[in-house]
Every structure is written in structure tokens, then in C-alpha cells.
Amino acid sequence: MPVSRVEAIVYGVDDIAGAIKYFQDWGLACRERTSQGADFALPTGQTVCIRSMSDAALPQPIEGGPTVRETIWGLDTKDTLDAIAAELSGDREVVRDHTGTLHTHDDIGLPIGFRVMAPGVDPGQAQPRGVNQSTEPGKLPTPIRIGHVVYFCPPSELRKASAFYTDRLKFRVTDRASDLGDFMRCPGSIWHHNIFFLSVMPKTGWNHVAFDVADVNEVLSGGHNMLKHGYKAYSSPGRHIMGSNVFWYFNAVCGGQTEYSADMDMTDDNWKMRVWERNPGADQWLFTAQDIVSQHR
Numbered sequence: 001m002p003v004s005r006v007e008a009i010v011y012g013v014d015d016i017a018g019a020i021k022y023f024q025d026w027g028l029a030c031r032e033r034t035s036q037g038a039d040f041a042l043p044t045g046q047t048v049c050i051r052s053m054s055d056a057a058l059p060q061p062i063e064g065g066p067t068v069r070e071t072i073w074g075l076d077t078k079d080t081l082d083a084i085a086a087e088l089s090g091d092r093e094v095v096r097d098h099t100g101t102l103h104t105h106d107d108i109g110l111p112i113g114f115r116v117m118a119p120g121v122d123p124g125q126a127q128p129r130g131v132n133q134s135t136e137p138g139k140l141p142t143p144i145r146i147g148h149v150v151y152f153c154p155p156s157e158l159r160k161a162s163a164f165y166t167d168r169l170k171f172r173v174t175d176r177a178s179d180l181g182d183f184m185r186c187p188g189s190i191w192h193h194n195i196f197f198l199s200v201m202p203k204t205g206w207n208h209v210a211f212d213v214a215d216v217n218e219v220l221s222g223g224h225n226m227l228k229h230g231y232k233a234y235s236s237p238g239r240h241i242m243g244s245n246v247f248w249y250f251n252a253v254c255g256g257q258t259e260y261s262a263d264m265d266m267t268d269d270n271w272k273m274r275v276w277e278r279n280p281g282a283d284q285w286l287f288t289a290q291d292i293v294s295q296h297r
């Protein structure tokens, strides 16, 4: 059952214009703007949908305020879509809408959907610069793909939450940290994680979505551009330990955070799941205020 990637995320927001501006400033291309909101498309064909939080067509929210209302997973074929419909409809309601997208819930009540992947271009891991090529100062990032989503999950529910994805959808756990949560990748994905359940407090909720950019330079140029537009960073730039990706998080107008991410570990079925009794820490390195001051001297 090759679920391959996050295909779409659907936000319900209170400030549609603000959310649209946020994603435009983030570097996404607006594909369609309607009275209901807007759809942003990535080069891969993945989409970010902005809707009003009062839109009755959206699944019920998992928390108050603006947040993600549904994560839709991308599948390789229509046969896979039909197989998932048959598999899941045995023990839960599965609704197929007029576009063919399936809508249901996972085992901790998160609204999820499934559809066949839209066509697009995914260059995989960025290639190093070639001979006689140079960097372009000030070049803003063009996010390549939606890399992963992260939800809060109560520690008491973590095993149940992950088992749905591993047992029913054949996701692989790449890193399991008892005091932090489970990182999982889709069976059709090479990336270290496509979903992470952050299990550090007794709540279910939305945390963040990561947009992969070409390289570390784009993480930093994108983040500086967001600061220039007046948005608040949620973190400093750094490099994670689990997944190895370089990151910079920003508080999103539409709820939770968005992350610029680059240079994540690629994994396949030869990867041995790592189990950490105590998580090895969030970061290999993280810029501090002192680093930033010294850079500007």
C-alpha cells in the first residue's frame, strides 16, 4: 500500500487574507483564489489549501483557533486508493467525495484523506553546485515539496497513533524516542520522516508543516526574508539530530508553525529503526543570538 507523501494540507483560518499573504511571502505560488479561500501549489503537485474556519465542508477541528483541518496523503495509483478504501471502511466511516478523494480519521481522531498523487516534478536531494556555478546573493527560496507534518499526540495515545500508520498503511518508524515521539516515513518515500507525533504533553493538536527547500542557504535566506516581512521566528536556525535536516521555524498566521527544511536523511528499508530511551536532543547545532551578532561584525 504505497502511500508516498503528504499530498495536501487543508487549513481552516480566521484571517484568510493574512494566511494567503503569509504563504506568498513564504515562497509558495497561489494556483487559485476563490470566495472560499485559496489553493497554493508546489512544483511537486502538492497543495496547501486555505479555507475559512467556519467552512462547513471542512472536517471538525481538533482544537480551537486557526489550524490544519485535514492532512491528505498521496498514493501511487487508483488501485491503491481503492485498496485503502476497502481496508479502512471495515472499522470506520470512509467518505469518497466528488473528486475521488477519501476522507476518514486515524485512530486518535485526526482527520485524514487519501488521493492519487497529482503530477509534478520532484528533484529529490539537491545536487551540489557544479563547476563554474556560483551562489546568488539574496535569492529567495522556492519550496520544492511538502516534506512532513507534525501533530501533538498525548503520550498515552502514542503507540495507538503510530500503529494505525504502521499496521494499516505500512509506514516505517525511523526513530522512536520514548520521551519525545515517533518519526515515520511513508512506504513510498525516501525521506526520514513524513509524519512525526510529538508526544510531550497530554494533548492532540497541530504542530507544524515542513517545506523542503534546495539547501541550507535557502533555509537561511527564506528565514531572513520572513523576518524582514515582520513575521516572528519560532526558533533559531539549526540542524536536527533525528532526520538531520537543517531547519528554521516560523509562527504561521494560519496556526502552528511552518518550517523551512533542507538536507534531510534519505532512508530505505535497510534503515534500522533507532529506539531512544531518552531522546538524543533536538539539535546538533542551533544559532544563538551571539552567533548572529558575531556574523554581522
Ligand SMILES: [Fe+2]
Binding pocket: 148, 150, 208, 209, 210, 259
Ligand atoms: Fe519538522
